[in-house]
Amino acid sequence: MKFLDMNWLEAASPGEEYICTMSATTKPPRTLGLSLAIVLSVLLYTVLPFALLAIDLSIKNRFEQLNELAIPYPDGSEGEALAVGGTANIVSSERLIFDVVVGAIFLTIAIFAWIGRPHWIRLLMLLAVLAMAALNLALIARGLMTPVTIEAGMSSGDSLARTLNIGLLVVHVLVPLYVGWYVNRGPARAFYRGAYLPAREAEAGA
Numbered sequence: 019m020k021f022l023d024m025n026w027l028e029a030a031s032p033g034e035e036y037i038c039t040m041s042a043t044t045k046p047p048r049t050l051g052l053s054l055a056i057v058l059s060v061l062l063y064t065v066l067p068f069a070l071l072a073i074d075l076s077i078k079n080r081f082e083q084l085n086e087l088a089i090p091y092p093d094g095s096e097g098e099a100l101a102v103g104g105t106a107n108i109v110s111s112e113r114l115i116f117d118v119v120v121g122a123i124f125l126t127i128a129i130f131a132w133i134g135r136p137h138w139i140r141l142l143m144l145l146a147v148l149a150m151a152a153l154n155l156a157l158i159a160r161g162l163m164t165p166v167t168i169e170a171g172m173s174s175g176d177s178l179a180r181t182l183n184i185g186l187l188v189v190h191v192l193v194p195l196y197v198g199w200y201v202n203r204g205p206a207r208a209f210y211r212g213a214y215l216p217a218r219e220a221e222a223g224a
Contacts, residue, residue, distance in 0.1 A: 067117035
């Protein structure tokens, strides 16, 4: 029998018991590790899609301003440019709309996960993170494996976009791994349970 001064109760191996020295009625706090898991997932699945939407709208707005720009001629008159514009979308409009809608839903889940209620929000958040990770990994992998053709158009930014996608691929692997690992640890389970596990009675003569 081992006695630990910890805020949660775990068994290290079968047949070995741990007695929590804290009161079972003490409300477990939201730990730093759990807070970090929630914040990282919100940054990846909510803030990033909204940031891409803001950048996309900003580029489109800039192109519209260029279309209205008057070009001065040497004789003092002004005229319009024959052609002004470019590729405005960082990603497709359909993908942006989907990401923003899903990001808003995930933000709602994350808010309840931060509060810690209801108790099943832990599993819901874990499932949401895994689903978002699988979807984003599939989309990024498809983009990386799709060859760039002359017919589709090529630019100097293609190599930069590929590098960014590889970085996102790594992030979409590491963040879900951390979230999945931490929300299944004792401190996170105790927080969503709302109470510590009751101390087990020591066996007579132990």
